[in-house]
Amino acid sequence: MNVQEYMQAVGRNARAAAAQIVKATTAAKNQALVAMAQAIDDSRDALAAANAKDLEAGKASGLDAAMLDRLALTPARIDAMIEGLQQVAALPDPVGTITDMSYRPSGIQVGKMRVPLGVVGIIYESRPNVTAEAASLCLKSGNATILRGGSEAIHSNQAIAACIQSGLSTAGLPADTVQVINTTDREAVGQLITMPEYVDVIVPRGGKGLIERISRDARVAVIKHLDGICHVFIDKFADRDKAIAIAMNAKTHRYGTCNTMETLLVHADVAADILPDLAGLYKGAGVELRGCDKTCRILSGIASATEEDWSTEYLAPVLAIKVVEGFDAAVMHINKYGSHHTDAIVSENYTRARRFLAEVDSSSVMINASTRFADGFEYGLGAEIGISTDKIHARGPVGLEGLTSQKYVVFGDGHIRK
Secondary structure, rough: OHHHHHHHHHHHHHHHHHHHHHOOHHHHHHHHHHHHHHHHHHHHHHHHHHHHHHHHHHHHOOOOHHHHHHHHHOHHHHHHHHHHHHHHHHHHOOOOEEHHHHHHEEEEEEEEEEEOOOOEEEEEOOOOHHHHHHHHHHHHHHOOEEEEHHHHHHHHHHHHHHHHHHHHHHOOHHHHHEEEOOOOOOOOHHOOOOOOOOOEEEEOOOOOOHHHHHHHHHEEEEEOOOOEEEEEEEEOOOOOOOOHHHHHHHHHHOOOOOOOOOEEEHHHHHHHHHHHHHHHHHHOOOOOOEEEEHHHHHOOOEEOOOOOHHOOOOOOEEEEEEEEEOOHHHHHHHHOOOOEEEEEEEEOHHHHHHHHHHHHOOOOOEEOOOOHHHHOOOOOOOOOOOEEEEOOOOOEOOOOHHEEEEEEEEEEOOOOOO
């Protein structure tokens, strides 16, 4: 197979499909999504068999336990794919929505209409359920999509792709609306991210190495985040019980997610009171603590944090703790070392909480809540294509609206400019 020729053909087909899918009715898109869900339900045995091939190959190639877990299509995950497709079908269709209409002195009406981005390329690793999730969001938002999953999930992704094609056919929508790349050749990625004539935006979902490569080499716009270095700041005005519950949940609810807390900041006025109890709870949960000098004086027997710890996304039961002298020091630390993903303050002081919202430069900023809430489903988006820490176009969890843009629309009745 000539990969360049193959990807060029995929790109041309996607561009042609984008011109057709933008005309699709909400009813047709929803019909396709429901039919995809039914096809997946009817194909459980085929999906399991395909996934077994990937798991066997993964074990033979030495994939670690965490990667194999993400690769597995368990019955529960198949159920979740079905439910996800049904949920997206039930979401409001953003395409064509007109907002901000106003009359101008000339008599014209001016507003903004939501429109699809066009062709969305999505590059992801390990988790085959992303294939259905990404396809559903792109379809509902009126985009054509090119999906390039990891080579370790090639059989699973192709099996899911067959279900997606079945759903598109049932609704009479173009088959090329969703294309799943059928080659494991790494050159396919290089081609996909350098075809601005066919692809409008790239969404990478995977490890930092993948996202760095895409961001460096892409010739089209990229929606992405590199790190999830999230903070919780326990203010001196924090409610103690709330602080302990939030600090525990933000770290221990799940270790391997981008919205997990990696650094805990504690105001010096309350550090000696709250840290010993928190340390005991973290120890019980098997979390390794690394602290600044002041933290180490309060908590004996923990490792000293290095400069590198403040800018590390552990994705593991490891937590860096720093005692800060005040509110300003906490904000300065977050803006210096954070990844602009998600940061939270625990405080009963309204003024300081409002300042935190205004001064912390992150895509999600929280008051008295765990960072683990930074998620499209929890935000009411139904699902997400990923999380963006960029400031242009989409920021934070990217759902249906984030996969659209806006254009100005003008209503007149023979109006001419004078």
